[in-house]
Amino acid sequence: MTTYLSPSTPAAAVQEPVPTGPGARARRRRPGFGWLRRWVSPVAIVLVWQLLSSTGVLDERTLAAPTQILATGVEYTASGVLPEAILASLQRVLLGFVIGAVIALVLAVVAGLSRIGEDAIDPPMQMLRTLPHFGLITLFIIWMGIGEAPKVALIALGVVFPLYLNTFAGIRGIDRKILEAARSMHLTRAQRIRHVVLPGALPQALVGLRQSLGIAWLSLIVAETIAPQTGLGHMINQAKEFLQIDVIVLGLAVYSLLGLGTDAIVRYLERKALAWRA
Template identity: 70%
Template sequence: MSPIAILTVWQLLCTGGVIDPRTMASPAQIASTALDLIQDGTLGTETLISLQRVLLGLAIGGSIGILLAVIAGLSRIGDDAIDPPMQALRTLPHLGLISLFITWFGLGELPKVTLIALGACFPLYLNTLGGIRGIDRKVLEAARSMHLTRRQQVRHVVLPGALPQTLVGLRQSLGIAWLSVIVAETVGADTGIGAMINQARDFNQTDVIVVGLAVYAVLGLTTDAIVRYLERKALAWRA
């Protein structure tokens, strides 16, 4: 069934009283609420706050994940020191850590960004590490035979060779980052889309809740599309 057909049936059920408006608002009511939130600036402001948190957490967690992957992938000592703790930490239900982070860091931005960074770190770490380990050893031997320094090998051989896997990890990290910000903003936050949804839940405003969820979905799809575009450009040689 097409989205248009679903929306039509949904609207008819709401108009006919089959669906209680207190349980689920109609598509028309949701669209009207979204327009009101856009016009009064609420939706734009809260969306920008959530986006900033995701980008900051992704930048921090992603950078740490890639750096640790390079160290573990290029050094046996680094692998022994880094990989076991990372494998142990990634099994923790990180979305359940928000209460602990609030206890440690308070109710400011730090616990929210930390949760997002933690979620974004592991996919990039695992995929980048897998990409480095998958590089043909003959390529590395050729780089050494050309007297490339360690830094030059990393820049011209290791990172380009691991790039396809790293970009896969980036897409996964983005998905987890958006899930993390939802949890972070619905627990102990008074700004952001998640906080808006949380406040709407208290007043049984299902139209606002659906608008917030729709914004999350659009932002997630948009950021994923941007990464896919970068992937096509960066990996054009694979075609």
């Protein structure tokens, strides 16, 4: 709507319309320190933990104090043991995740875009996802030995199913009217997949991505119990032999922080890729 001014109309009388709705609220939001609230409860837990350790309620032979774990982390970082272990574990997770993600996305696209593909792919995927994949460790060792292959395979298997299920559901959840509109615009099949199907399935696929990353780190913890020679699992196993509780808890804490870090990266990508949803 256009506003016409007469020469006698005062400038103060003309006001710009105030945007409303969720998008407008997001645009009007001022930067603050709300993100600090997410750290209140973790910091409180660590402080209580330290207090219980300092007062002797928690025996250091059962659970090391946070200050002791921090000192061990500094020592292992300075000696190069911790960075080397983290690098080895990251390489395993990255390789297993890439393999599992590629398999999941290819299968989800084929099953989601074709009834024949769905009939061929979805039933065995639904059957296999009910298997506890950690129970396949013995078979993986028999088939692949005790090297890197069974570790990577276990991680990849953990990644496949949540990413496949969410991407498949995202593709099938696209409004048929949008697809019909794309056909009426004479878009080719490849163009429909690129401009309609993939963007429409992206929100659900990113949910599956976050779930897959979480399971990838859980799978890594189990995988690194298979005759580890490097990685955080190797460091924890060595500490277990000498009852080094602080080293064991340090390794578990690093696993947790790495998982939180990768999840934060995906959440950042989600905010950027789905900015239009605001």
